[in-house]
Amino acid sequence: MTVPPVMPGVVPAVLDALPPRLRKRIDAAVERVGEWRVDVAGDAARVDIDADTVLTWTLHSGVLVSAEDLVCSCLLAPKCLHRGIAVAAASVSDQEIETQAEVVAPEAVPDQVAPVQVVATEVGERRGEREAVDALWSACAEILRFGVTGSGAVVRSELLRAVHGAKLVGLHRAAAGGVRIATGLAAAKAGASSFDRETLADDLAEVMLVCHDLRSGFGDPAALRGVARREYQPIGALRLYGLCTEAVITSSGYAGVVTHLLDADRTLWTVPSIYPGGAERIPIAADGPVAMGETGLTHRKLGRAGLVLSGATAAADRRLGAGKAVRAVAAAGAGWADDPLSALWDEPLADQLTRAFHTEQDLLFLAGAVSGATQTALRLTLETGDIDLLGATDAARDNLRLLGERPGMPLRVVARLVPDRPTTAIALAAAGELAVNGHVDLTLDRLQRSHLPPGQPSSTLPAPHADPPPSGLLATVVERVVLGGRPVAALPSTTRDAATLARAGLTATAALLDTLTTTARDRARDPFGRVIPDTTDAFPTAWLTAAVHAKEFARAGVRLSWLPPGGAT
Structure with a gap:
């Protein structure tokens, strides 16, 4: 059993108590957790590390919320390696960020409060917010400089310290993103199959973009801060x-x-x-x-x-x-072919795509005919062309493969747009000539062949082959920096990639890659030739600019892929 999850502020609080010699050993010692047998009973947990050492947790709703609630019986406690290993290996909880509780908006400042006092409070809040933003930006920049491979428990601890500080001053959107980054770092270190470098790059870019906009005063401050609990x-x-x-x-x-x-x-x-x-x-x-x-x-x-x-x-x-x-x-409910549900499929696809790309309402309502199935997707033919439908669960993937056995079968689908892949969506539900009650919830229900209309199963379609666009070179470098850090951007291959982009006519994209390479190589040295650590914003800002450009360039291509020429949004 894994160790209990912790709140973001617990990790730096425990690691700060360790002497430097033990802090350096955390990364190498985290694997010991795999040998622990953690016994959880209610809001208490314990593990007998050896005959003389017992580590105990006092939990709140299953989460460790304070460093004082983690107690070790060894002689070095609380400055012991056991506590450090426990929090370094734990997942980070964001219960306070993703709660479903209903809350009322805070009351306005009473009229009797002196105006000078209100101004002083606002100035103090802005100063605290700026310090929290700077700390979170610096923590993310440090990850970019060292990469996942060089970001151990100490770097992750500094990130969680910044996350904790952001939560205290009400920067909930940035704090939630910081928790996702910390989770990604932990998954990468553990070699977990859930780790995805593209996802981690996206999370870093989102948090750093929020920090950049807050520092520069760009955008809606309320939207950038986010909310801790939904109102x-x-x-x-x-x-x-x-x-x-x-x-x-x-x-x-x-x-x-x-x-x-x-x-x-x-x-x-x-x-x-x-x-x-x-x-x-x-x-x-x-x-x-x-x-x-x-x-x-x-x-x-x-x-x-x-x-x-x-x-x-x-x-x-x-x-x-x-x-x-x-x-x-x-x-009483209604079928998909009845009012008012049938109206969802009457909306033109171009309007649906505009809504899905530019708002949080990203559902698509698609009507077409089954073309078959590839190894990973159901191919559906719309009036505008073929699209691929992916499954988000094992049940959905099995259901889509089964539906692919009846080419030509008309099908209505509720799907969620995948904004980074051309003509691709995640199928949530489907209805057609199926022997089921109404529609099929693809992520939950299990179709059988007896549910399909009569017909001969079709063979698996080949996956569409398309050469990667030249613009993908920038996205690849952006993701490699996340893995290997600043030295990756300074490699000679990035200069060749920039030249390839320029030859393809993507001069703006090439210029961004050149800037990223230049800032990565621009390293000052002391009189003895040693590299001086760079704490400026030049490299992190160049990386963020490249990441945002690559993401928006890719999404523009995806928008064009959904509609025939002249019908793009």
Whole structure:
């Protein structure tokens, strides 16, 4: 069993107590956790390291929230390696960032507070925010300088210290991204299959871009700060129709389901049931009761039924609340071919893509005919051309392969756009000539061949072959820097890549790669020829600029791939 998760501020608090000689040994000693047998009972955990050493945790909701709640019985405690190993190997919890609780907006400053006092408070808050932003930027920049391979427990600890500081001053969006970065670093060090260098690069770019915009005063400060807990506002009464239910597994250690619903005005709403845990939570959540009134519906049934709400509340992202004042009654649902659900497929694909690329509402409603299946995707033919549908769970991937055996079968699909891959989406639900009740929740249900219409199974289609675009050279260097650090950008190959981009006519992209290479090689030296550590923002800023450019360039190409010439958004 793994060690209990910890809050971000616990890791630096424990490692700061270690003497330097022990702190240097943390990375090499973390593997010892694999030999520990952790016994958890309620809000307490312990491991007998040897006959004379016992490590105990006092937990709150299953999480270690304070360094003082981790106690070791060895003679060196609390400055012992055992405590350091325990927190270095633990996953980082972000419960306070991703909570589903309903909260009320904070009250305004009372009128009787003196104006001078208010101004002084605001100045102090801005100063604290700037210091937290600088600390988080510096922590991310350090990761870029050393790369994943050189970022051990100490670098990760400094990142989590900055995350803790960001949370204290209300920078919740940046703090949540910092937790994802710390999780990615830990997965990389452990050699976990969940580690993905592209995802880690995206997380670093997002956090650094938020820090950059906060430092420069660019953008909406409230959106850049984010919120710790969703604020739910009253929205009155709603008549809802179930659309589908989706299985969810997050990289931050949460799992469950989300049910999507539609009202008579064609507005989409969601009802989640997501809690700490892994894939084992999905069937429990799907067949568990909807935490809204006393409808008697499970999430699996709600995706096909209807709901009448009074006193409803919702967050800005249209997530419905389940407060005590909310009243819910089960009602009749509607099929995908009936009003109001059928209207979702009437929206032109160009308008759907514009919405999906530019807002958080990224669902697509696609109607076409099955072309077959590749090894990894279902091929669907639309009026605009072929697209590939991927599965997010094992059940979804098996279902898509089965549907691919009936080429020509008409199919309606609810899918989520993949903004970084041409003509690709993640299929959530499907309906067609299937012997099932309405639609199939692809991430939850299991299709059998008996559900398919009569016909002969088709052979597997070859995967489409396309040469990578030249612009991908910049994205590759950006991701390699995340792995190997600053020296990777200084390699001679990056100069050749820049020349290739220039020959392809991508002069702006080539210039960004040249800038990244130049800043990576620009290293000052002392009189003895030793490299002086560079703490300026030149290299991190050049990397961030290249990362944002590569991402937006790729997304522009994806937008063009979905529609025929003249129909792009």
